[in-house]
Amino acid sequence: MKIKNIAIVGGSGAVGMVQSWILAAAGHTVTIVSSRTQGSQRLVQLQKHGGITFHCPEFDDIAQSLPETGLSRDSFVKKFVGIKPVQLRMEKYLDQEGFTSDELISKVQLEQLIREAMKIPIGPHLNVANHVKNIEIPQDYIAVTVKATGLTKLLAQHINTIPQLPNTPVATFVNGLMPWFRPEPDFGGMRLPALHNQYEYVETLGLNRSMGGIIIKYGAVADAPGLSRVKTPVQNARTVIGPVASVEITPQLLKIKDLYESAGLSVLLPVSDRGIAQIMFEKLALNMLNSPAAIFGRNIGELLDDSLTREVVVNAVNELYEIAKTQAVYLANSRDSFIKDLLSKLENVRPLIPSTLQDIEAGRPTEKDAILRAVIDLGKKTGVHTSYLERIYELLAEIEHQALVDRTQVQPFRDKVLALLSQAAKSSKHPFLAANFTVRSIF
Numbered sequence: 001m002k003i004k005n006i007a008i009v010g011g012s013g014a015v016g017m018v019q020s021w022i023l024a025a026a027g028h029t030v031t032i033v034s035s036r037t038q039g040s041q042r043l044v045q046l047q048k049h050g051g052i053t054f055h056c057p058e059f060d061d062i063a064q065s066l067p068e069t070g071l072s073r074d075s076f077v078k079k080f081v082g083i084k085p086v087q088l089r090m091e092k093y094l095d096q097e098g099f100t101s102d103e104l105i106s107k108v109q110l111e112q113l114i115r116e117a118m119k120i121p122i123g124p125h126l127n128v129a130n131h132v133k134n135i136e137i138p139q140d141y142i143a144v145t146v147k148a149t150g151l152t153k154l155l156a157q158h159i160n161t162i163p164q165l166p167n168t169p170v171a172t173f174v175n176g177l178m179p180w181f182r183p184e185p186d187f188g189g190m191r192l193p194a195l196h197n198q199y200e201y202v203e204t205l206g207l208n209r210s211m212g213g214i215i216i217k218y219g220a221v222a223d224a225p226g227l228s229r230v231k232t233p234v235q236n237a238r239t240v241i242g243p244v245a246s247v248e249i250t251p252q253l254l255k256i257k258d259l260y261e262s263a264g265l266s267v268l269l270p271v272s273d274r275g276i277a278q279i280m281f282e283k284l285a286l287n288m289l290n291s292p293a294a295i296f297g298r299n300i301g302e303l304l305d306d307s308l309t310r311e312v313v314v315n316a317v318n319e320l321y322e323i324a325k326t327q328a329v330y331l332a333n334s335r336d337s338f339i340k341d342l343l344s345k346l347e348n349v350r351p352l353i354p355s356t357l358q359d360i361e362a363g364r365p366t367e368k369d370a371i372l373r374a375v376i377d378l379g380k381k382t383g384v385h386t387s388y389l390e391r392i393y394e395l396l397a398e399i400e401h402q403a404l405v406d407r408t409q410v411q412p413f414r415d416k417v418l419a420l421l422s423q424a425a426k427s428s429k430h431p432f433l434a435a436n437f438t439v440r441s442i443f
């Protein structure tokens, strides 16, 4: 039996809305679960909007390339909308509106069409629930897209409903080092303290039906009530999914793969422990830019253009590279070639504002433990120097504290950090670790 009914817990957030839209557009029945008690009350706003609207960079390309005279309906759909669920949705809408195959679509019509066709209203394919306990039973699959920081509360909320869904697979898409990652046997049997809430979550659910998910190249943004957007082309997005307890390709796992593929998303299955570790460390290398971006208040381009902040990023990635090696993960032939390649890839995403910086700007707690602390823990246990990562963590924790307590203090703190760093650069080759650049002197 194929998966038909899906609950997306955290479905009113950035990743959750994209997954909900894409799966509903492909004809599945999706229940978006969010909590009214959360600060932003996104579910309430989404209900007001009456559904989810989707936007991706491909739409802007269509608008740019469409000649004023227009294209026929069919060539418009086939030539420009290469994303399967978008194509399905657009075709259905054009049929419903009575557009014939050779009818021309003009630039003026286009904007209207995209706006109307891309809205999936709350209705037969899209339901909402304001609490996990209100998910209708049965569900064939549950995707959890809350942040790492929300898992403890979520577990407390649905602990009583778990027995009602004994066999339903639950995949958790949380960024960072994942609890399903088993460190090399030499360093084995260990738990990383920073992932405590994640171990607790997957173990309470039951390891037999817990899946871990990694999403790559998504760039999902929850713009406003019900407005879902991806900043990078959907066609490049990859979903990696695998069971927490083993690396077997189970029938359950294949069903989930089919589900995402039916919606046109590309799925990778970990074929071995090392395979999943490789993907996870590649993603972690990108995450190493998140915290410096939040500390210095800079997007990727700004971070790399300034030699002072670039040095911080490069050394953080160096330390990660060494930690990966202890886990038999070789990110490239050499550390230098890995960094060079990474930096050149980052040139394509210069305007990107990493999620940790977004969290600080919005006064939300960051995912610093899953993204950074867990990596430092692993470094410590495997004997790798983590001086840069530790200092980054300390500064991020302080910035986060300022952002939560009094946001007006964040920028003055950043200014002070930068002033002290450039002063330290006059006397040290590694100003970020220099004695005259200490966290204590910043406070």
Ligand SMILES: NC(=O)c1ccc[n+]([C@@H]2O[C@H](COP(=O)([O-])OP(=O)(O)OC[C@H]3O[C@@H](n4cnc5c(N)ncnc54)[C@H](OP(=O)(O)O)[C@@H]3O)[C@@H](O)[C@H]2O)c1
Residues within 6 Å of the ligand: 009, 010, 011, 012, 013, 014, 015, 016, 033, 034, 035, 038, 039, 040, 041, 042, 043, 132, 145, 146, 147, 148, 150, 153, 154, 157, 173, 174, 175, 215, 216, 218, 219, 220, 221, 222, 355, 367
């Ligand atoms: N955005 C991306 O492109 C991207 C890419 C790769 C990985 N990731 C990772 O994916 C995860 C989700 O990220 P995101 O950007 O989608 O975060 P997000 O926009 O904050 O979405 C999380 C959603 O979960 C909701 N939520 C929190 N606790 C809940 C609960 N107990 N019950 C139901 N809903 C709950 C939140 O509601 P409230 O806001 O009301 O609390 C929010 O709508 C993170 O680990 C992130 O690092 C994201």
